[in-house]
Amino acid sequence: MSRFEPVIVGFLCNWCSYTGADLAGTARRHYVPNLRIIRVMCSGRVEPTFVLKALQDGADGVLVAGCHPGDCHYQEGNYKTMRRMTLLKRMLEQLGIESARVRLEWVSASEANRFVDIVNEMTEQIRALGPLKLGHFEDAEVSAEEAPVPAQQAAAK
Secondary structure, three states, X not given: OOOOOOOEEEEEEOOOHHHHHHHHHHOOOOOOOOEEEEEEXXXXXXXXXXXXXXXXXXXXXXXXXXXXXXXXXXXXXXHHHHHHHHHHHHHXXXXXXXXXXXXXXXXXXXOHHHHHHHHHHHHHHHHHHOOOOOHHHHHOOOOOOOOOOOHHHHHHO
């Protein structure tokens, strides 16, 4: 029986975190190949819907990495990210998804070793949690009487 290998989607800030990942590669620092990187101009560009979509589409975890607070190239993007991620984690728990599956980290362009440690640690953490199972929401059958009625239709009745 083979070991579960998680799929982790990483939204990395172009200016710091992505550059830190690139430095890890050029320095030939080894880290697990479970991370699928998506480069964004700023971590503040990562909306909660991006994270939810990644989980819905099969990711077992999501890493959002940006510049250290105070070092954002867009002044306040990482502060916006911090606020959004706090709210997103609360929402995930209400949906029955472990908040540990989503992680926010600050990695500067010179922190290749930190980037490698974060990716390896997160992969082990998600591996311990096991695969994300969202199927029970999609498989549930809802009768016409139980289905939620959109507010506009309810107002018309």
